[in-house]
Amino acid sequence: MKDKRIIIKAENLTRRFSSGTAVDGISFEVRQGEMVGFLGPNGAGKSTTLRILAGFLTATDGNVQIDGLSVIEHSLEVRRRIGYLPEKVALYPEMRVSEYLHFRGRIKGILGRRLRARLDEVKSLCGLHDVSGRIIGHLSRGYQQRIGLADALVHEPELLLLDEPTSGLDPNQLRNMRELIKTLGQKYTVVLSTHFLAEAETVCNRVMIINHGRIVASDSPVVLTGLLKNKSMVVAEISGAHTAVGGALRALPHVTGMFWNPCRSAEGERPGEEWNRYVLECDTGADIRGAVYAEAARNGWGLRELRLERKKLEDAFAEITGNMG
Amino acid sequence: MRNIFQILRRQFLAYFRSPLGYVVAAVFYFVAGLSFCRLLAQSATDSLRIGDLLFGSAYFWLGLLAAIVLVTMALFAEERHSGTFETLMTAPVTDVQVVLAKFLAAYMFLVFMLAPTLLYAGILHAYNAAGAPLALKPVACGWMIVLLIASFYTAFGLLMSSLTGSAAAAAVLCCLGMGVTFLGESLQHALRSTMVERTVAQISSIQHVLDFSRGVIDTQPVYFYISGTILFLYLAVKSVESRLWR
Numbered sequence: 133m134k135d136k137r138i139i140i141k142a143e144n145l146t147r148r149f150s151s152g153t154a155v156d157g158i159s160f161e162v163r164q165g166e167m168v169g170f171l172g173p174n175g176a177g178k179s180t181t182l183r184i185l186a187g188f189l190t191a192t193d194g195n196v197q198i199d200g201l202s203v204i205e206h207s208l209e210v211r212r213r214i215g216y217l218p219e220k221v222a223l224y225p226e227m228r229v230s231e232y233l234h235f236r237g238r239i240k241g242i243l244g245r246r247l248r249a250r251l252d253e254v255k256s257l258c259g260l261h262d263v264s265g266r267i268i269g270h271l272s273r274g275y276q277q278r279i280g281l282a283d284a285l286v287h288e289p290e291l292l293l294l295d296e297p298t299s300g301l302d303p304n305q306l307r308n309m310r311e312l313i314k315t316l317g318q319k320y321t322v323v324l325s326t327h328f329l330a331e332a333e334t335v336c337n338r339v340m341i342i343n344h345g346r347i348v349a350s351d352s353p354v355v356l357t358g359l360l361k362n363k364s365m366v367v368a369e370i371s372g373a374h375t376a377v378g379g380a381l382r383a384l385p386h387v388t389g390m391f392w393n394p395c396r397s398a399e400g401e402r403p404g405e406e407w408n409r410y411v412l413e414c415d416t417g418a419d420i421r422g423a424v425y426a427e428a429a430r431n432g433w434g435l436r437e438l439r440l441e442r443k444k445l446e447d448a449f450a451e452i453t454g455n456m457g
Numbered sequence: 458m459r460n461i462f463q464i465l466r467r468q469f470l471a472y473f474r475s476p477l478g479y480v481v482a483a484v485f486y487f488v489a490g491l492s493f494c495r496l497l498a499q500s501a502t503d504s505l506r507i508g509d510l511l512f513g514s515a516y517f518w519l520g521l522l523a524a525i526v527l528v529t530m531a532l533f534a535e536e537r538h539s540g541t542f543e544t545l546m547t548a549p550v551t552d553v554q555v556v557l558a559k560f561l562a563a564y565m566f567l568v569f570m571l572a573p574t575l576l577y578a579g580i581l582h583a584y585n586a587a588g589a590p591l592a593l594k595p596v597a598c599g600w601m602i603v604l605l606i607a608s609f610y611t612a613f614g615l616l617m618s619s620l621t622g623s624a625a626a627a628a629v630l631c632c633l634g635m636g637v638t639f640l641g642e643s644l645q646h647a648l649r650s651t652m653v654e655r656t657v658a659q660i661s662s663i664q665h666v667l668d669f670s671r672g673v674i675d676t677q678p679v680y681f682y683i684s685g686t687i688l689f690l691y692l693a694v695k696s697v698e699s700r701l702w703r
Binding site for chain 2: 183227
């Protein structure tokens with residue numbers, strides 16, 4: 133990725149409002165072909181950063197270059213290279229889908245045959261052919277989001293800025309939109325903001341965690357998860373008196389913490405049998421499943437579940453920001 | 458130029474795709490038509506000039522000013538409120554293009570709405586009992602001042618709309634501004650100061666209408682309305698630009 137050209141270069145970006153500082157001296161680079169996710173709780177400064185990149189706001193301090201051009205000095209040229217989908221996708225409800233995309237294409241400088249070809253392409257890509265003659269105001273939120281995305285793509289931008297592209301969608305629409313964004317990632321450089329943690333983890337190849345206007349971590353989701361809190365979790369359901377089981381498990385090597393709760397009674401349990409569910413937090417990279425099994429076998433306890441869980445980015449995110457977003 | 462045309466076209470057509478455009482035009486025609494009929498009936502007993510018949514009614518002006526308020530209040534306020542402003546301003550269009558396109562769209566709608574009132578002059582000509590030819594100069598001058606005043610207040614309404622995210626607030630601000638210039642004469646009597654009197658006399662739209670509808674062309678109001686329009690449009694561009702640092 134290092135040999136690819138730099139598409140976004142932000143240096144010491146700061147944006148202050150009368151209500152406080154939304155973005156506080158952040159610097160980052162995005163290279164061609166990257167799929168970067170800004171992840172953070174609400175009010176972390178993600179949207180403000182994207183608005184500065186899109187040329188809708190100016191930074192109070194610092195500067196941004198898109199493809200080597202200053203966002204302030206070459207605002208129009210930069211806007212031609214950006215496809216921007218705002219957080220609140222707002223369209224003209226009285227227009228028809230085709231007419232709206234045609235209008236947007238023309239004000240973005242795409243004309244004639246090229247515009248017709250592009251409209252065809254984006255409508256296919258975003259699944260809008262069926263509704264292209266419909267009035268926008270009559271369409272569902274999911275379709276409106278797709279129209280917003282088609283608009284962002286119509287002029288074949290170098291860079292796509294998507295501000296919470298899946299917010300407000302139902303689970304079906306959400307899955308489709310994520311698939312679509314993944315497809316776009318193969319062709320475009322994409323920066324998206326989200327507070328859906330699974331989204332950043334599954335869609336992006338780099339995640340920047342933003343909190344209180346600062347970037348607190350930036351890496352691939354896999355590395356980030358590992359770096360931030362690389363603790364293994366072993367989940368086990370064991371029958372036996374908790375005092376004995378809990379004590380023995382807690383004493384196993386590499387165990388740093390333990391949570392437990394009684395299981396609900398299940399079919400096939402013998403009367404009086406006590407089943408508990410244990411979650412054991414272990415040292416980095418440790419897998420203590422063998423030791424748990426051996427301990428259960430040695431003491432004659434029943435064992436009906438034993439699995440290793442990697443801590444998800446979601447947990448790391450909550451830990452860093454102290455907020456579940 | 459292409460961008461101005463595209464934005465203008467969208468905005469102009471939007472008036473006809475919502476009830477607003479039709480309601481505004483219908484109410485205006487109703488009010489203007491009634492006042493014309495009333496003046497026509499009055500002219501049977503009193504001697505009225507053609508300019509007074511066409512442009513001398515307070516109802517005609519109230520109807521026109523109300524139409525201007527309704528047509529301009531949403532130009533920017535609604536876009537800000539709905540969020541389309543962000544989509545529009547992140548496209549490669551300049552602030553000047555957006556302001557000019559919106560102004561021209563609203564102005565064209567008003568001219569389009571006013572055009573049928575030209576028929577009134579035709580009616581007067583057709584049913585002129587005395588058989589004398591219609592005096593064209595007062596009619597032309599009257600139209601000139603109507604168009605100038607409409608452009609001035611359209612630009613003012615657009616500026617007010619650019620200042621706020623609420624169409625209702627924009628309408629109130631616009632009405633206040635109109636009150637000062639249009640009803641300036643009442644202010645003149647209330648304040649009783651030579652300085653205010655002179656200023657108000659210069660900017661009183663009623664006085665300008667009275668002069669022009671008698672066929673008297675005074676260049677001062679012409680400059681006043683044209684430069685006022687340009688000033689308001691310039692301020693609207695600055696107001697739109699303020700999104701960058703607000």
